[in-house]
Amino acid sequence: MNDFIYHNTTKVIFGRSAEEHLGEEVSMFGKLLLVFGGGSARENGVYDRVMSALRESGVQSCELWGVKPNPDIDKVREGIAMARENSVSLILAVGGGSVIDTAKAIAAGVPYDGDPWDFYDGSRAPGIALPVGVVLTIPAAGSETSMTSVISNPDIPDKRGCTAPCLLPRFAVMNPENTFSLPPYQVACGASDMLAHMMERYFVNTNCCDLSDRMIEGAAQTVLNYAPMSILSPFDYDARAELMWAGSIAHCDILDRGRGEKGRGSDWASHQIEHQLSAFYDIAHGAGLAVVFPAWLKFVRKRNPRKLVQFGRRVFHILGKSDEETIDLMIEKLEGFFRTIGMPTRLSELGIGSEHFAEMAAKAVEIKKNNLGSYVRLSAEDVEEILNIAL
Ligand code: NZQ
Ligand code: ZN
Numbered sequence: 001m002n003d004f005i006y007h008n009t010t011k012v013i014f015g016r017s018a019e020e021h022l023g024e025e026v027s028m029f030g031k032l033l034l035v036f037g038g039g040s041a042r043e044n045g046v047y048d049r050v051m052s053a054l055r056e057s058g059v060q061s062c063e064l065w066g067v068k069p070n071p072d073i074d075k076v077r078e079g080i081a082m083a084r085e086n087s088v089s090l091i092l093a094v095g096g097g098s099v100i101d102t103a104k105a106i107a108a109g110v111p112y113d114g115d116p117w118d119f120y121d122g123s124r125a126p127g128i129a130l131p132v133g134v135v136l137t138i139p140a141a142g143s144e145t146s147m148t149s150v151i152s153n154p155d156i157p158d159k160r161g162c163t164a165p166c167l168l169p170r171f172a173v174m175n176p177e178n179t180f181s182l183p184p185y186q187v188a189c190g191a192s193d194m195l196a197h198m199m200e201r202y203f204v205n206t207n208c209c210d211l212s213d214r215m216i217e218g219a220a221q222t223v224l225n226y227a228p229m230s231i232l233s234p235f236d237y238d239a240r241a242e243l244m245w246a247g248s249i250a251h252c253d254i255l256d257r258g259r260g261e262k263g264r265g266s267d268w269a270s271h272q273i274e275h276q277l278s279a280f281y282d283i284a285h286g287a288g289l290a291v292v293f294p295a296w297l298k299f300v301r302k303r304n305p306r307k308l309v310q311f312g313r314r315v316f317h318i319l320g321k322s323d324e325e326t327i328d329l330m331i332e333k334l335e336g337f338f339r340t341i342g343m344p345t346r347l348s349e350l351g352i353g354s355e356h357f358a359e360m361a362a363k364a365v366e367i368k369k370n371n372l373g374s375y376v377r378l379s380a381e382d383v384e385e386i387l388n389i390a391l
Helices: 018-026 046-057 073-085 097-109 184-202 210-232 237-251 269-281 285-300 306-315 323-340 357-367 380-390
Strands: 011-014 031-035 060-064 088-095 132-136 148-153 158-163 171-174
Touching: 011 018, 011 237, 018 046, 018 132, 018 171, 031 073, 031 097, 046 088, 060 073, 073 088, 073 097, 073 148, 088 097, 097 132, 097 148, 148 269, 158 269, 171 237, 184 210, 184 237, 184 269, 184 285, 184 306, 210 237, 210 306, 269 285, 269 357, 269 380, 285 323, 285 380, 306 323, 357 380
Parallel strands: 011 171, 031 060, 031 088, 088 132, 132 171
Antiparallel strands: 148 158
16 A cells, blocks of 8 residues: 545535535635526525525625536636625535536636636646535536546637645535436436546556455445436435435545555546547536546556456456456446446447547647556557547
């Protein structure tokens, strides 16, 4: 096991009565900037519940609406201007990864003199940020307990992450009932993303990381069980609760402590490749991962099969088979799971052809400064091969 530091300070407030605690969490702040997506929060009653909690606590607020999935840097700039104009002291994100990532970017941008894209192109690292609070409405990205914000810049086009301790939310209000209104496709995208967060961490070359291997295997089985259940029975509170907690556990970094290449963490190549797909084609992150991850597994299996065999035996209970047969079956079962929940497993299903493969591959490798992937290090040619497998 590698040396590690684990320090995650997000206060998680979970359950049917979670919003009742919102007032006390925000009461010490002056004015809040509330950040929302395209309108689901208004339709499903979350907005009314949040506003009623805020009224009771007596805090003032202003509102920024219209954050889109694959959130863009222009909305961040708009939010920074609004936050400054209103002298807000906390950014409250009410939504999923896109809304939370926008809130984080605004929080870092308010005390910064330059343009917020500087944090994403790597020219600056945010050192300070306004505090961010979250009311989570979709279990997926895990941004509610992560130090990362992922923002798109459609002008380039590019989509990049920025990670800094000051971006970690101060609290996350998580009521599984707020996810009852999710369309099945969004539940599936969320499940696919959280499973990918677990697998990115699982496939490492560290020899002894048995405890976290087993934590990831259990967490992955939770997603495999409860995602289809949540889609079949949208009002099954326990299924929704399992999935919601799994999304945060997947990405709060507890699952990759002590593992991964020293100083670099886990693999993350599939995520980098998917971010390019989202940047070029504006597809849902989870859907892109359901396509890229199996293709990545097919690429790395010949080069480094060890953990793929273990994942197949322990997560999918494939026993009494050779290593090769186990990997075949594991990938088949993983793709079968994605198809069962309504996810694509080929780029062609997303209407994506090979026209930008070379450009996307070069960018994915360049962003990681020629160090893409740690389970298997990938060159731009390797990424192109993975994209071709995904076609
Ligand atoms: O915009 P509204 O109307 O709210 O609708 C949203 C949106 O269309 C809808 N939705 C959310 N809660 C709902 C609901 N619809 C009905 N009922 C509800 N309760 O769901 C759609 C998707 O929302 P979004 O926030 O985009 O989803 P998700 O949480 O999957 O976030 C995806 C973004 O997070 C980034 C992704 O790249 C992507 O941009 N990621 C962020 C990470 C992080 N910060 O740590 C890590 C991830 O790997 C990921 O890259
Ligand atoms: Zn992700």
